[in-house]
Amino acid sequence: MREYRPNEIEKKWHDIWDERQPFKASNESNKPKFYALVEFPYPSGEGLHVGHPRPYTALDIVSRKRRLEGYNVLYPMGWDAFGLPTENYAIKHKIHPETVTERNVARFKSQLKSIGFSFDWAREINTTDPHYYKWTQWIFLKLYEKGLAYKQEMPINWCPSCKVGLANEEVIQGTCERCSGEVVRKVKNQWMLKITEYADRLISDLDKVDYIERVKAQQTNWIGKSEGAEVDFQIAGKEDKLRVFTTRPDTLFGSTYMVIAAEHPLIEKYKEEITNLDEIHEYQHEVGKKSDFERTELSKDKTGIEIKGLTAINPASGGEIPIWISDYVLMSYGTGAIMAVPGHDTRDWEFAKKFNLPIIEVIKGGDVEKEAFTDTEEGIAINSDFINGMEVKEAKEYMIKWLEDKNLGTRKVNFKLRDWVFSRQRYWGEPIPLIHCDECGWVPVPEKELPVMLPDVENYEPADNGESPLANIIDWVETTCPKCGGKGKRETDTMPQWAGSSWYFLRYIDPFNEEKFASQEALNYWLPVDWYNGGMEHTTLHLLYSRFWHKFLYDIGVVPIPEPYAKRTSHGMILGDNNEKMSKSRGNVINPDDIVRDYGADTLRTYEMFIGDFEKSVPWSENGVKGCRRFLERVWKLQDILVDGEDYTKELESSIHKTIKKVSEDFETLKFNTGIAALMSLLNEFNDHGSIKKEDLKTFIILLNPVAPHITEEMWEILGLEGYLHETAWPKYDEEKTRDKVIDLPVQVNGKVRGTIQISVDESQDIAREKAKADENINRFLEGKNIVKEIFVPGKIYNIVVK
Template sequence: MTEEYSPKKIEKKWQDIWDNEEAFKTGIDKTKPKFYALVEFPYPSGQGLHVGHPRPYTALDIIARKRRLEGYNVLYPMGWDAFGLPTENYAIKNKIHPQIVTENNIKNFKNQLKSLGYSFDWNREINTTDPNYYKWTQWIFLKLFEKGLAYKAEMPINWCTSCQVGLANEEVVNGVCERCGSEVVHRVKSQWMLKITEYADRLIDDLDLVDFLDKIKTQQKNWIGRSEGAEIDFKLSGKDEILKVFTTRPDTLFGATYMVISPEHKLIDKYREEIENWDAVMEYREMAAKKSDFERMELAKDKTGVVLKGLNAINPATGKEIPIWISDYVLMSYGTGAIMAVPAHDTRDWEFAKKFNLPIIPVIEGGNVEEEAFTDYNSTLINSDFLNGLKVTEAKAKMTAWVEEKGIGKKTKNFKLRDWVFSRQRYWGEPIPLVHCEECGYVPVPENELPLLLPETDSYMPSDNGDSPLAKMTDWVETTCPKCGGHAHRETDTMPQWAGSSWYFLRYADPDNNQEFASKEALNYWLPVDWYNGGMEHTTLHLLYSRFWHKFLFDLGLVNEPEPYQKRTSHGMILGENNEKMSKSRGNVVNPDDIVREFGADTLRTYEMFIGAFELSAAWSNDGVKGCRRFLDRVWKLQDFLTEDEGYSKELEIKMHQTIKKVTTDYEGLKFNTAIAAMMALINDFYKASRITRGEFKTLLILLNPAAPHMTEELFETLKFGGRLYQTTWPKWEEAKTIEAQVEIAIQVNGKLKATLAISREETQEAVKAQVMELEAVQTVISGKTIVKEIYVKEKIYNIVVK
């Protein structure tokens, strides 16, 4: 009998062999077809891996291992997105330098990943906190600054009341800080911005160039939020001042009965002396500042606002005065921070008008809010002077032409996407390599002085006014201007965590290059990334930012493709056994180390792929883990009835070719669960036959290897198939041999099933008829009756119609 399967004996053995032999080191043979597989590099938190991490890593590890066996030159790298607030908070609490915290966390993470047998090329490991890496993050920022795409501006930002830092809109989830869950308020602060809006059109249009899941493309498009319409000027009554609004529905201008501006709009302070209810306006502003953009834009919330007494606007279409209100449902970060309100045809405006008893004038026949027909472009205009009787599409074009002719507006596009708030008031991030000089303004640190290193400190707390901890380090802050030699101050804000992750995939191509962020030769060979898998939660954050940085580098001629990733897929979360998201507070977190100790890494890998459809969330099941361990035990015990035959047995030849085809295509289609199910079914056939040839076993091991690499390598060696499994060749199927020689057809009389019959696929209709007529079940029914006709659907149904 075969010795019992023991993961503890074999898994570390093979991990050491792969390390010593550099089994998965990226090849240098550029004549081979390349395959660049990428997974989102993790943030090395103190908690280490949870069982959600292995799902995407195992999936692309399967693809990478398979492609190597198919003759591809594979790049499958791993690194660490290691700057960030959690580490800084931990350092503050425990009085440990963030660098030490990061190093300890990375060591733990790396050991965990190695214990799972991933085929990462660890020679290309990167770390965003390594000065040799962030030197080039700083260098790219300076290029953005040189091209006018990095600028500083006073603006309302999302301020985390706990972390004491500004947050991008994307970092505010349901009105609270994504990281710590604390309240987020608005605060005006001077921030470094990146002009991502310059690339808004291309970020949408170039999605046609890539193979992303439709839901990912949709999220990108929705976040960017491109809309076409018109910018229209509303004159302030009695003043030489205009309010610009953007509207996608210029055809409804005659129905604009009031205006609403954001509480942060600069016009309010400009006309402070003329606003008669200033105290009420200020009180409302303070209240609005405590709300996040999410809360302000929430559709279901009660509408609030204050009229600006003493200020009115003129509707340019009607010439009538209309009131100006402030309300928190209008944001300065969208459009112009002012809207024309058409309450008859906009739900929010209608609710606001109803609450404050404002005029409601319908201008689209049958298209008011209550009839929910505002988007019906077949409707016609009413109460709109020269637009009356026109369809909506015609009216939009005519009104846009009219405002352009009058010089009070223009056709334009608007985007929900705002420029990227790039600076953070914290220590543990890349220093922004700029100095400020009273004479020269902001001046770049010379490139030959990069990287600009973080200064050593024992204090990481932000100041009371929200400045970065770096602001207190006067010896570091005080410097000379690189341009004029005069006195200058270093920028004390640091970059956000998104900076290092916006270009890391490029560095993997050439990670040890000290002369440039990566050589043109390496980039031209490896880019674009062939397959990138990550979480759906990052499709409006990292994915957008990294595409923007890549396009910028493309414009500089530094990369050869306009898009960084050719294919992007996403995976579903692994939930706790209670079907809830895993978290310490819920007590449902599963540590992969525990599973590896008890069942083995191959069991964990196999189970994570078998747990369900890859793109869907799935609940963890300890019973499911045990089931996958039993499956691997059965594979191991196939040795007990191994024959010396090198080919496939005649009985299982078709099943072998069918399984090769199924597993191969299912792996590529991310249908890992059905691929494993196909191998389970094949093993059942081996056990039924009580025999397996060497040829069959070898093929099975190769097919299973990407999912369970340790056990299959061990069996490959034990059974002396020659060499290493990771160096062998992926099996091929013959299409003709995937088709069963026999097929089972349904036998019907008057459309009712009476029997089934196994026939050769090559049988003629006459031969099939002869066999059908011999069936007792058929003869019993048709005896004494007249056959009207017979219908044969080849290889499916033989139907006899009698009366």
């Protein structure tokens, strides 16, 4: 037997697969379909690290198993290639983003192919391909036609140094992540998508899908549905009112101050009457340096300024209360104002304690001087005039009705979810297919003229005024209005990276269709995606956005079902060997190319699945890699103990059937590590027995094939088995043969377990009685007593009732 040389074997099988295309899915098949989906990667210049293959290997295992079970499997791959990182790299190195993208895609693809994933490369897509983004633009136009895309003045994070708007995640403690320069807030006209129109359905339809609970929870929490009332607080002596939303109208009598956003327009309106305007302006400047995320999620220290000269009227008590500004209230979320009830809210309590503001207990229980009454959903209303003595639930309803009767408020369902900011003042993104005409306003580009191509440019630097680099290409910007034929100007903002990734799973279904993004027949056949796996970091925005787009497409009749993904699972990260997240700055990134070169792709795949619980983060271990390589070498050497014979070896048959059952179940429930462990145990049994037959080895390598496809295909060929392994059938187990012949049977006396007896699974009750009496521990509970009843369940339990 020749030595195990993975590099030779793996290259051979990659060439065979490239030639034969065994993983190519068909849109017309009489087989049951299975659509497996992983998040397509952003092709960065750094290439893959060993964390990337973990989810790909997991669904590759499931996909390979499904093919062996007779399914028509679609397991596609593509590139989420528009976006800021490529553009930044292009600006820094003076290389066109398209060139950078092509180079990065080629590197990523070669790495993925070297690992042996069974992707259907015939369906490869790229979000920067005009044939793809034509349909991204088409979907945007449909959203615009239905009133779900609109333009609005919005504050953005602005870096004066980079001359660009930044996402919240790109602002670190008030500075730009890229250049460390100070970030300010700037108001820009932005395209928005009205995702809030779908907020209720995005929550309720989670009941229709098989998502792991933590994914459902993240979706639900991000949308943040809450029921309550909108309440008007009159500004004392003015016509203006401050409207707030509250889930707890029953605590209205406990509202002792209000907080409004630092950028609230009423500050400017009443600046002549505010006596501490300079102090407020200084605070506004400091708040302007923070991103929304820093203001709401990271803000630990309570800061704020009282607006001196303005007060509000509590509509329940009629008393005047002060108005403050603070960074944790945003103009872009809700009404830009809150009523503060420090007796029953932790944040309000901390704020009130810091600034010595009144705290009133209005729900009975606790000590307001020692702790806040957070989430007090039960109790009795006190210090609340006409609702005193009411339970919380009754008090809520009564107050809403009272507010509506007095025209001071109304019942309201609110969502934390905000409309989607869809504009980017950048070059490397999909052009927004709209033209502005002074006479006609915004006019859609006719569908027959799609795609609106991204023009070639030499300079990708954004303008000083924050406009997209496209704004400088006059011959591209200036065009004709499709409606009136007059002068028009193209929109120069581009779409965010989220756009292309919101519908990519649909294009895989029919990637070369020029008439539609996919044919109705193909959509009807493949949808929904049967199993979608991705990182937990994408279970809020990406998952939410793609579900929103899909629901919209369902509403306009172009997809057949309301939810895109039947099942959604998630995986944990692979950390560096120092137990920290892999990153270049930490110096702990492991390149999969090195593992493939030194140990083989099958070793990498096996280790990635054996490393630990798939759903949890785990540290990388070089010793673990070496252990998996040794396992595969032992598999290879099974050829040394092969003897003649066609059926299973009798002494191994039960273990083989148990392993088929265990591996089959574990591969379907993300327990890849225990499935591989079962194969390792069976390998030990084979070696302990000293010989195996061809059928034993055949079954073993089929079970291992989804994890380690190269070595198993090679062994299949060496064994002279018919055809290719990937053309065979997944083994079936006999349930009867998975049962142990001799078991430890629990014996109860009067309902309490008093011991166990070793007994054959098909032994009689009489034999069980004899063995129970022969057991010292059990017999002492039987001696001198009469047996009045016996309950004997073969293979399960033996219960003796005595008196």
